[in-house]
Amino acid sequence: MTVVSIVSSPRKGGFGDRIAAEIEEGARSAGKDVVRFDLNDLRSIRQCQNCEACKHNGGTCVLKDDIAPVIDAIRDAEGIILDTSIQFNEMNGLFKVVFDRLYCFLDMNATTIMEKGKKVAVVVTASADADSAERVSKNLDNVMVQHFFCEPVGRIAYCTWMMPKDMPVDQTVLDEARAIGARFRS
Numbered sequence: 001m002t003v004v005s006i007v008s009s010p011r012k013g014g015f016g017d018r019i020a021a022e023i024e025e026g027a028r029s030a031g032k033d034v035v036r037f038d039l040n041d042l043r044s045i046r047q048c049q050n051c052e053a054c055k056h057n058g059g060t061c062v063l064k065d066d067i068a069p070v071i072d073a074i075r076d077a078e079g080i081i082l083d084t085s086i087q088f089n090e091m092n093g094l095f096k097v098v099f100d101r102l103y104c105f106l107d108m109n110a111t112t113i114m115e116k117g118k119k120v121a122v123v124v125t126a127s128a129d130a131d132s133a134e135r136v137s138k139n140l141d142n143v144m145v146q147h148f149f150c151e152p153v154g155r156i157a158y159c160t161w162m163m164p165k166d167m168p169v170d171q172t173v174l175d176e177a178r179a180i181g182a183r184f185r186s
């Protein structure tokens with residue numbers, strides 16, 4: 001079974017990329033296949049149209065853009081890794097566009113049709129705004145639990161303190177990320 005990793009920082013080799021990669025390695029060491037989507041590589045992207053078609057067709061988003069395979073992968077996955085950077089105190093815009101597309105997993109009564117019990121790990125990076133990183137990471141966990149009945153396996157809110165993107169990530173954080181990944185074990 002598969003863990004889907006959704007990485008939205010535009011910086012390949014940046015902090016979120018490396019922390020998410022460490023969670024992925026932990027998941028692999030626990031015997032999981034990992035599929036990663038670097039959202040910045042997607043070209044055809046549309047936001048949820050609130051058309052409600054998904055509410056009448058059993059939960060299929062009718063938008064056929066580059067986000068569609070991401071949504072399909074989440075539907076089939078047993079675990080999800082979510083990574084966003086903080087931009088102006090919030091999750092970044094690209095991540096938000098993809099995150100909103102999870103609306104297709106809610107039925108007319110706002111009850112999830114996603115298989116319950118998927119494990120979820122969250123990574124949020126910021127330069128210096130530790131409060132926003134903490135708040136946004138908690139909020140992502142809360143949405144995944146309250147709306148989609150996911151099981152959180154770990155959350156990392158990481159401040160880079162304006163370091164260049166190729167500076168090392170704290171080893172304690174990488175160790176924590178690896179341990180979080182291992183919790184994807186069934």
Ligand SMILES: Cc1cc2nc3c(=O)[nH]c(=O)nc-3n(C[C@H](O)[C@H](O)[C@H](O)COP(=O)(O)O)c2cc1C
Pocket residue numbers: 009010011013014015016017084085086087088089090125126127128129130132160165
């Ligand atoms: C448009 C933009 C807005 C940003 N706003 C904030 C902010 O409000 N607070 C903050 O601490 N960092 C902010 N940052 C810095 C990024 O959060 C930071 O560089 C990123 O999380 C580093 O992780 P990464 O290497 O995974 O991209 C912003 C960056 C950009 C590009």
